[in-house]
Amino acid sequence: MKELVVISGKGGTGKTSTTASLAVLAGRCVVADCDVDAADLHLVLSPKVLDRHDFYSGHQAVIREEDCSGCGACLAHCRFGAISSRAPAEELDGGLRAARYDCENCIVCRRSCPARANDMIHAMSVAMGVAGGGGFSVDPVACEGCGVCVNLCPEKAIDFRPRLCGEWFVSQTRCGTMVHAKLGIAQSNSGKLVSTVRQEARRAAEKQDVPMIIVDGPPGIGCPVIASVTGASMMLAVAEPTLSGEHDLKRVLQLARHFGIPSALCINKWDLNPDIAARIEAYCREQSVPLAGRIRYDRAFTHAQIQRQTVVEMSEDGVAADIRAVWAAVVAQLECGRAEVRA
């Protein structure tokens, strides 16, 4: 089984439209949408959801107000600014307010203090009047789920609840099974959700004996991208011929090299700036990254999107022919490469 990940570094270069076209051209494949916080592939492939699953990841601290003594241990130790006092600001002691707002969290004190720094900071905040200051609460968006407050609360007044971060789906599309997800509003942990989506896609491919998984990756080079590409057979980078497209492509190719993933280049809207397109191709030649093809600038791309279709289903030539050529090159590269993946 081969796993192809479509990636770009910069957003909006045409990853999703390209992925959908490749999935259609593949005929029989499993599709995975790993851009879980701004998923769009479903708008083109119109999946029929067969299974939906809640995605729990990590925990979230919740203070039981009735048990909180207001000692301020949680506030003093939280490094994510997630704890706030419910007491109105004017009721708080002036010294405390000044301390909290003057502190720029430079952590010089914590880093350099030879004694148990956090205990000292705690003692200082208690001395300044946090103690007895009233109920504290945790901002669910800022809470990182580290559990430090839960561990330190002398009253054991903080619950540590499993966090529902989103949902993932197994669906049927005209290209085969699709695994996709929706991250909850203002939720984190997108990297783990990406891993879940890929794992389920592999499982589905294994079960149905489908030889190909096509993954739509997220933009950037951070955690969800790393979770999307590690261990894949091949990465197809979709770049646009702009200064920023070139800059971002270089970083994403560096990432591929860092994780040892074979990659290929596809230049979208190449005729927008042929000079930069040529420069990008030269760079890739130097880096031994093969060129899978060039796709011309064509509004047919957007028109197809509005019709919930891919451009290869709407025509045979022009931009559709460009994408067919890219697919042929990708298949050839996948066949001569050896990286098989397993569920």
Added chain:
Amino acid sequence: MRVSVASGKGGTGKTTVATNLAYVASLAGRTVAYVDCDVEEPNGHLFLKPNWLTRRPATRLVPCVDESKCTQCGRCGEVCQFSAIVPLGGKVLVYAELCHGCGGCTLVCPTGAIREEPRELGMLEMGWAQGVQFTHGVLNVGEAMCTPLIRQVKDAPPRTEVTVIDAPPGTSCPAIETVRGSDFVLMVTEATPFGLNDLRLAVEMVRCLGLPLGVVINRADTGNRHTWTYCGDQQIRILAEIPDDRRIAEAYSRGELAAMISPEYRDLFSKLLAELSKIAAVSPSSPLACESQAS
């Protein structure tokens, strides 16, 4: 006035809007800071072309274990929620790339065997460009966690009359960390089904944070009219519309500012800046409690 320029979908024109806004604000004689928080793929410098003044590594704290003091009690491994510190066969293994820097292990270690040491996660660079105080962060390739760097980038520049923050795409941790604490969030979208779908998600995220927002529609004459209907239904103000102009696309590809090459775009962005200043003057941000999504 702190304005974040954000979008769910990538490539809608965040950087175009943010850099041009900063430029016209500087032309108008205001003190301006431009802060590029898209640390994974920062692009603002390609357009504003700053003269760099300072460059320093940005770090975050990760645990470092003194084996001679360690008694193998295993408390550090129990407290860590991220499997970043694992006592194993007489040794304590630290996986720095998994560490969130909460300090839990250092706190619970009964013998004081764990101290925290800085680990480089990227570079923080500052300079001047077109009268704009310029700051950006560049995440090291292979580093997964970008929020600690975003936090430092956001806090680095001095206070100015206008601060324009260029946010990363998406609706997850990096975008949330960036827009938090802004007075206003300007969402850039394009009038396509993808653009609208991701705008919806991003609007929900920003509303969850309780921040006021407005929309800029880029390449407004392509696609369909659904974005206008959506904004109308949701009572979201459309503060500017930028046409699909090949001149702009080509200027962008060469790293040129639209407001610098054409007076008509200078006017467009000046008007947008004026609108934002008006909004900032009348409505101090009103944080609404976000209902826990989990329940």
